[in-house]
Amino acid sequence: MSYKTFEALPKPKKELILNVCIEEFAEYGYENASTNRIVKKINMSKGSLFKYFNTKEELYFYVLEHVVKSITSEMSQDMVELPKDIFDRVYKLAAIELNLYIKKPILYQLFKEAFNGKSEISQKLTEKYTVQAGSFFVNIFQDADFSQTKYDKEHVLKLLKWILIGYNEYFMEANSSHIGDIDQYKEDYLKELQMYMTMIKLGLDK
Known part of the structure; x- marks a missing residue:
């Protein structure tokens, strides 16, 4: 579907709608999100909202696509100069x-709600973005130095991706109550990640 009508809206109004939708879907997930709450916060009629999007599902997918593009763009700006060493690059990406x-x-909460469920919507999202996320990860490491590893590039990348995804999920869940002290949170996160990278680099055998 074309979203030209929505995209032609004045920037402040468009951003207000997107921000309210992000907050709603992040807090309640797709199933429990309410378009009634959304239009009430925006101060517009439900009919007006559905002039831009035919269904709640269309709205949800549009919001997620917008967020994914924003995150990819923002991360890309910080990836202009990355370390050549594969392990240093993983560390930099994690930071x-x-x-x-x-x-x-709120973006972490949105993705957690979107991809961790077992609903039909979560399955559609996983199918839609798994390949896209994998390609993004591979591209980041395209020119990295793999000379220190004795295994082929494809399997090394898969292992590092799984470890980074699992570590992020574990650490953020285990330390969510400590994020008030941001400096300490970052220090603990990076220190523990560095330990795991060293374990992989040196191997687990005695």
Whole structure:
């Protein structure tokens, strides 16, 4: 579907609608989000909202696509100069993601609600974005130095991606109550990640 009518709106109004939708979907997830609450906060009629989007599902997918593009763009700006060493690059990427999470925690909550469920919508999202996320990750490491590893590039990247995804989920869940002290949170996150990177680099055998 074309969203030209919505995209032609004045920037302040468009941003207000998107921000309210992000907050609603992040707090309640897709299933429990209410378009009635959304239009009430925006101060517009429900009919007006559905002039731009035919269904709640269309609105949800549009909001997520907008957020994904914004995150990708913001992260890309911080990735102009990345370390050549594969392990240093993973560390740098993790630091960039962490800074984004600290700056915009609502985005982490939105993705957690979107991709961690077992609903039909979550399955559609996983199918839609798994390949896209994988390509983004591979592109980041396209020119990295893999000479220190004895395994092929494809399997090394898969392992590092799984570890980074799992570590992020574990750490953010385990330390969500400590994010008030941002400097300490960042220090703990990066210190523990560095330990795991060293373990992989040196191997687990004695």
